[in-house]
Amino acid sequence: MLSTARVASRRISSSNAKKSFATVVEAAGYKVSAVDNGEPTSSVTILAKAGPRYESKTGVAQVLKNFAFKNTSQRSALGLVRETELYGGVLSTSLTREHIAYTADFLRGDESFFVDALASSLTSTRFTRYELEESVIPAVASESTHAISDPANQALEIAHALAFRSGLGSPLFIPVQKSDLTAEDVKSYAESAFAKDNVAILGTGIDQATLQKLVEKYLGSAPATTGNKIAAPIKTTYFGGESRVQHSEHSHGALQTLFIGYGLASAVTPELAILASHLSTVPSVKWSKGVSPLAATLPEGASASVVLLPYSDAALFGLLIQAPTAEKAKEAGKVAYQALKDVAAGNVKKEELAAASAKAKFLATAATESREGLVSAYGPQLISGAASSLLSVADSFSKVDASSFTKATSTLLKSKPTFVAVGDTHHLPYPDEIGL
């Protein structure tokens, strides 16, 4: 669930749903679900609907994510680190545009300590000013700098801002120099972000009854929903636009990058997932040429990849083109966009569509096989309380035929494109030079 993940659709099959996270129990006011498939290690994740989409001030979500596992009223940060090392476990956090996750991976038998550690991080972090200055802000700064130095990440950030403006368009990585966040801001955001109805606790490799008991023990004394609830998200609208940026000063020798994207103001559809698989340049057999129409006539050194970013009520689809020079990037952009237009015009053979459909189905099902994939697929539903009421993957993909696929693609291409150029802006192409 990394900030830069470009994953295919995360729809899951209902037969999977029966085996995993099918039952949700309440423990101390929190929604808890766990599945035990006999793995040797256990993992507990606390997922909160508190990503940059819902943040009260710009950047506070990223700072809150970096404030995980710092001094709490029960133990100090040093004590937590040392004790975790003695037990042999991993504490980690992750941030996506919609969610913050605190995760603990540990050996079976150590649940008591690690659930306690997660619980105290959730409810009794002290948010001291000196910790913010000494450890959190430097971590945020280095994270942001490192992420933005990759022009692909920079292009995606700008694309989100153009496509969705506020909400999903809020930056994932903030430029820390301009930040004036105080520890009180982070504390008040944490109070609303970690309110009981905004959080789900998921476990893998751990028995549900055990997890429920532990949550009741360590989170039972947490106060009820306090502070101002996070405002209900505004309905996502897709806008689109164009932007050109010079490389950031930290990216030496970085590739010239173009992003040509379209957005949906609804959750990702099977047609979009099939489109992504059809155009995807990731071959099914490594080092082979693959059958993507995008890869056919790219200039040497240029690369094109398909980006499909699904959110709860929106999706961003696009082609990310990178090349060592601006001219090659322009050529590659033309070729790639032409391939997309071909699909919209209906030049997709039945066999190609079947292959893309099969690939999309596989990716969607395989995504839930890893712990991370399972949590990121089920966690959001658990928070909102909706049962796993998705159509089965097989049904949803098999319902797509050539006409609905072509129609969906051409409708997508009729919306306003999101065009981002990162690099040598004087030589990178403009949208009309690509054919947009």
Next chain:
Amino acid sequence: MVGGPLGLSFASYIRSSRSLYKWAKPLANWYANISGYRKMGFVYDDLLLEERPDVQKALSRLTPRESYDRIYRIRRGSQASIVHHDLPKEQWTKPEDDVRYLTPYVSEVHKEDLERSKWDTMQVKRK
């Protein structure tokens, strides 16, 4: 230094006993006045030994305002020392303003240092 960065102190023991406190407090007030740092515009915590890494860390944790005020008091006191005069009476520190602003930070740093040495030297026995 015995007792860590704040030195040896019976203050908490004296405060815990009502009669001892009643007897000791006027003596303490007299001593604080006669020692003369208030006449140079200082508060007591400006005089803490700062040439130690834990007190330096505590100083780095002061708020910008506290830090600015501390530096102002030190410069004002240095000037008074150069001209070999106390400050004019209006600038003497009032007893109610003589707040131990640095002590909480120093105690916290000292506690962290003790915890770190505890973790560094503990023996671990796995059941």
